[in-house]
Amino acid sequence: xxxFLLFVExxxxxxxxxxxxxxxxxxxxxxxxxxxxxxxxxxxYTLVGARKPWKYGQGVQFFIGDGRLRCAEDKWVFTFxxxxxxxxxxxxxxxxxxxxx
Numbered sequence: 001x002x003x004f005l006l007f008v009e010x011x012x013x014x015x016x017x018x019x020x021x022x023x024x025x026x027x028x029x030x031x032x033x034x035x036x037x038x039x040x041x042x043x044x045y046t047l048v049g050a051r052k053p054w055k056y057g058q059g060v061q062f063f064i065g066d067g068r069l070r071c072a073e074d075k076w077v078f079t080f081x082x083x084x085x086x087x088x089x090x091x092x093x094x095x096x097x098x099x100x101x
Contacts, residue, residue: 003082006045018078021049026072044085051076
């Protein structure tokens with residue numbers, strides 16, 4: 001239950017983080033790492049984003065009204081993991097580790 005409540009409490013911040021990463025990836029920084037880990041030790045959670053090539057997305061078209069959306073070459077999967085909050089440590093940190101070689 002704590003996992004769900006923590007996610008609800010942090011949902012807006014998590015959504016903003018994911019949207020920022022996706023914007024950077026599709027519009028400015030195509031070479032983002034394949035795996036990004038963001039840890040918030042004060043609230044006790046980690047957000048892990050992993051990307052891999054999205055072949056299906058290259059063969060379909062998406063629209064909003066009459067406007068065609070551009071598909072990204074990669075697909076992202078995000079995982080929310082809860083841990084024990086830790087006081088006295090940096091509130092947030094981010095690391096990147098390549099998943100695929």
